[in-house]
Amino acid sequence: xxxxxxxxxxxxxxxxxxxxxxxxxxxxxxxxxxxxxxxxxxxxxxxxxxxxxxxxxxxxxxxxxxxxxxxxxxxxxxxxxxxxxxxxxxxxxxxxxxxxxxxxxxxxxxxxxxxxxxxxxxxxxxxxxxxxxxxxxxxxxxxxxxxxxxxxxxxxxxxxxxxxxxxxxxxxxxxxxxxxxxxxxxxxxxxxxxxxxxxxxxxxxxxxxxxxxxxxxxxxxxxxxxxxxxxxxxxxxxxxxxxxxxxxxxxxxxxxxxxxxxxxxxxxxxxxxxxxxxxxxxxxxxxxxxxxxxxxxxx
Amino acid sequence: xxxxxxxxxxxxxxxxxxxxxxxxxxxxxxxxxxxxxxxxxxxxxxxxxxxxxxxxxxxxxxxxxxxxxxxxxxxxxxxxxxxxxxxxxxxxxxxxxxxxxxxxxxxxxxxxxxxxxxxxxxxxxxxxxxxxxxxxxxxxxxxxxxxxxxxxxxxxxxxxxxxxxxxxxxxxxxxxxxxxxxxxxxxxxxxxxxxxxxxxxxxxxxxxxxxxxxxxxxxxxxxxxxxxxxxxxxxxxxxxxxxxxxxxxxxxxxxxxxxxxxxxxxxxxxxxxxxxxxxxxxxxxxxxxxxxxxxxxxxxxxxxxxxxxxxxxxxxxxxxxx
Numbered sequence: 001x002x003x004x005x006x007x008x009x010x011x012x013x014x015x016x017x018x019x020x021x022x023x024x025x026x027x028x029x030x031x032x033x034x035x036x037x038x039x040x041x042x043x044x045x046x047x048x049x050x051x052x053x054x055x056x057x058x059x060x061x062x063x064x065x066x067x068x069x070x071x072x073x074x075x076x077x078x079x080x081x082x083x084x085x086x087x088x089x090x091x092x093x094x095x096x097x098x099x100x101x102x103x104x105x106x107x108x109x110x111x112x113x114x115x116x117x118x119x120x121x122x123x124x125x126x127x128x129x130x131x132x133x134x135x136x137x138x139x140x141x142x143x144x145x146x147x148x149x150x151x152x153x154x155x156x157x158x159x160x161x162x163x164x165x166x167x168x169x170x171x172x173x174x175x176x177x178x179x180x181x182x183x184x185x186x187x188x189x190x191x192x193x194x195x196x197x198x199x200x201x202x203x204x205x206x207x208x209x210x211x212x213x214x215x216x217x218x219x220x221x222x223x224x225x226x227x228x229x230x231x232x233x234x235x236x237x238x239x240x241x242x243x244x245x246x247x248x249x250x251x252x253x254x255x256x257x258x259x260x261x262x263x264x265x266x267x268x269x270x271x272x273x274x275x276x277x278x279x280x281x282x283x284x285x286x287x288x289x290x291x292x293x294x295x296x297x298x299x
Numbered sequence: 300x301x302x303x304x305x306x307x308x309x310x311x312x313x314x315x316x317x318x319x320x321x322x323x324x325x326x327x328x329x330x331x332x333x334x335x336x337x338x339x340x341x342x343x344x345x346x347x348x349x350x351x352x353x354x355x356x357x358x359x360x361x362x363x364x365x366x367x368x369x370x371x372x373x374x375x376x377x378x379x380x381x382x383x384x385x386x387x388x389x390x391x392x393x394x395x396x397x398x399x400x401x402x403x404x405x406x407x408x409x410x411x412x413x414x415x416x417x418x419x420x421x422x423x424x425x426x427x428x429x430x431x432x433x434x435x436x437x438x439x440x441x442x443x444x445x446x447x448x449x450x451x452x453x454x455x456x457x458x459x460x461x462x463x464x465x466x467x468x469x470x471x472x473x474x475x476x477x478x479x480x481x482x483x484x485x486x487x488x489x490x491x492x493x494x495x496x497x498x499x500x501x502x503x504x505x506x507x508x509x510x511x512x513x514x515x516x517x518x519x520x521x522x523x524x525x526x527x528x529x530x531x532x533x534x535x536x537x538x539x540x541x542x543x544x545x546x547x548x549x550x551x552x553x554x555x556x557x558x559x560x561x562x563x564x565x566x567x568x569x570x571x572x573x574x575x576x577x578x579x580x581x582x583x584x585x586x587x588x589x590x591x592x593x594x595x596x597x598x599x600x601x602x603x604x605x606x607x608x609x610x611x612x613x614x615x616x617x618x619x620x621x
Contacts, residue, residue: 028419031525035415042408043431046493049446050434052458068465069458115336121318122329134336137344139602141554143578144595147588148347171343174336185318193318203328232439234557235579250441254561257445264456268449274442282437286430 050275056265057081057272064265080269084256087266090273092245093252097231097277100162100169100248105227107170109219112177117207119178120185121193131179138175142235150239160243168236173226184218185211224285231278249274348599354592361588373593383594386572389484390553393573396488397495397552402544404492405499408432410529412500413507414515429504433497440494444561447490451475451562476563480570483563487571490558499544506537542616546609553602574598 056069060077067074084090115134119127149168150159158164188211196206212219237248247255253274256262317329355374358367377383417425435443450458453474463471475482510532518528556575563571565580572580574594581591 032415032419035411036420039408039411039416039428043428046432046435046496049450049493052450053446065456069461070465111336111339114332118329118332122332123317124329124333130333134340136348137340139550139599139606140344140348141575141578141595141598141602142556143575143582144351144599145344145347146579147582147591147595148350149343152342152346167339168343171339178336188318190318228437232437232441234439234441234560235575250439253445254441257448257561264449267445271442271446271449275438275446278437278439278442279434282430282434 053268053272053275057269059265061263061265064268077265080263080265080267081273083263083266084270084273088252088256088270089244090249090252090270093247093249094277096162096241096246097248100165100237101227101230103162103166104169104173104230105223107166108173108177108226109222111170111174112181112222113207113212113215113219115174115178116181116185117211119182121188121207121211123186127182131182134175134178136175137172146236146239149236153240158240160241160246162241162246164240165230165233165237165248168240169226169230169233173229177222177226180222181215181218184215188214221288224288228278228281249277351592352596354589355596357589359588360586366589369589373587373590374597376590377593377597382569382572382577383574385570386574386577389571389573390555392484392488393491393552393555394549396491397555398545398548400492401495401548402499402541404496405503405544406534406541408496409500409503409507410533413504414525414528414533425504429500432500435494436497438494440557441561443494444490444558447486447493448476448562451486453477477567479567483567483571487558487562490562491555494558495548498548502540502544503537506540507533510536538616539613542609542613546606546613549605549609550602553598553605 052069055072056064057080058076058078059067059073060075060079063074063077115130118124119130124130145168149164153159153161153164158167192210192214193206196210201209231248232250233248234250234254237251238254241247241251253270256267256270354366356369356371358369358372359365412425412429416428452458452460453472453476455461455464455470455472457472457475459475460471460473463473473482475486477483514532515528518532523531554575555573556579559565559571559573559576560579565572565576575598578591578594578598581594582588585591
């Protein structure tokens with residue numbers, strides 16, 4: 001019972017479909033092998049740029065200059081990685097990115113729950129329009145926001161302060177959360193809420209002690225998504241964060257890329273290091289992610 | 300428990316009633332929950348929209364300069380501005396790279412992964428390959444852009460140039476990003492396709508799980524080949540997902556910024572401008588923020604119109620099915 005709303009998120013029918021168990025009797029035909037090879041080749045093309053990074057990030061500058069990018073390094077060199085790590089205050093950027101994305105993930109989920117509670121449970125008048133109003137945050141191009149917000153945050157003394165980005169993206173990400181949770185709460189089992197009301201629970205109490213715990217799996221999917229989306233943002237952080245110690249990971253790399261005297265091995269190593277946190281995150285949350293991408297799709 | 304649910308309650312239209320029984324406060328109490336959301340959306344989203352819409356009817360140099368009323372000047376100027384028109388032309392190529400190619404490729408890859416790899420070679424292998432295709436989606440676009448600009452470096456030290464030199468035996472030194480429009484825009488499009496491909500693959504594969512396996516088995520027994528099955532069963536079943544993918548990626552394409560900013564900076568000679576990038580440049584370096592506001596407002600209007608058209612079309616398609 002408690003997981004009812006959450007299971008609606010996983011694609012229907014996915015529970016009973018052990019793919020590949022059914023047709024074991026018939027042998028694999030040559031054309032099926034060809035399809036497999038073609039698809040595997042496609043996957044290889046997709047990861048190929050990242051493999052190139054991996055090969056070249058561990059070359060010393062001399063080795064890089066004298067070798068073909070497809071050749072393995074002569075000896076493992078950590079020069080580029082060290083140069084990037086210390087020269088660009090990477091730990092600071094990493095912390096900025098984690099702090100900003102983490103705060104947005106939490107705050108945007110809270111905001112989505114509050115909005116969705118009024119829309120999905122309260123069924124206030126004009127709720128379809130309200131969802132559209134909140135969705136605007138997702139539709140509006142960021143260049144429409146950046147100049148007025150730049151001035152606003154400047155007046156408030158929030159420029160180059162992580163909170164300028166946190167506030168902005170809390171609103172932008174909560175658009176999707178409000179939309180998804182509103183439709184989920186619209187079909188929330190009524191009996192549970194009525195029982196709570198009869199037991200004397202206030203609205204806020206029902207929200208906190210009944211609805212939120214039941215929605216937990218969905219909320220964690222949303223958090224993972226908000227975290228990644230915010231981590232990857234570029235335009236508005238570029239506009240709002242200008243001092244060296246306020247930059248996020250993508251901004252540090254972009255800045256390094258723009259400097260002419262940057263050594264190529266440093267840049268390649270930096271790109272690799274910037275990818276690693278995302279890949280670790282991807283490996284940890286792979287399941288949650290695939291469940292989540294499909295969550296908003298058909299509704 | 301059932302006895303509790305039978306507590307008498309007022310018969311309101313079932314569809315409009317709040318889902319928690321009324322007790323004082325009535326429905327008004329729910330509006331309290333909008334307070335943080337309403338304030339934040341008002342300040343962060345609607346204040347900028349209104350300010351820029353208003354500004355688009357003024358000339359303004361920014362800072363402490365006076366605003367000068369301009370009427371429709373900025374809006375008329377847009378249609379005579381070759382950079383603006385070029386940036387919208389490029390949007391069509393961006394739509395090819397972010398919507399059309401990924402959706403078509405995604406259909407083929409998802410169908411092959413689900414139908415052939417998943418059913419004949421095992422689910423583990425197909426989820427592994429699916430994850431591989433999805434990987435670029437979670438990389439920061441800026442980081443992916445830096446990676447591509449490294450591969451596409453001009454002169455003979457670029458990775459792609461070295462690779463081509465190795466293949467052809469002659470020294471190749473193409474300036475992919477800064478040389479000419481055709482190679483610059485193509486490179487940018489390749490980056491976009493590379494980033495986008497995983498999204499339709501994952502969505503379509505989830506959609507395919509809805510299709511009854513019996514349908515496939517029956518058609519297989521009837522001697523239908525793979526392509527016939529794809530057209531007669533797969534495609535109609537996952538049409539809603541195709542719609543969603545097309546809508547979300549089209550909106551993303553209209554707003555595209557980072558790939559152009561990182562790879563070409565709009566060059567060579569402003570030929571790879573996209574509207575977002577143009578608006579950004581005008582806000583930062585231009586002499587008239589009113590004009591920049593007009594560019595940004597026009598993009599916003601286009602995004603809203605496209606979303607409405609898509610949603611209407613989807614509603615009509617759903618009604619036809621019902």
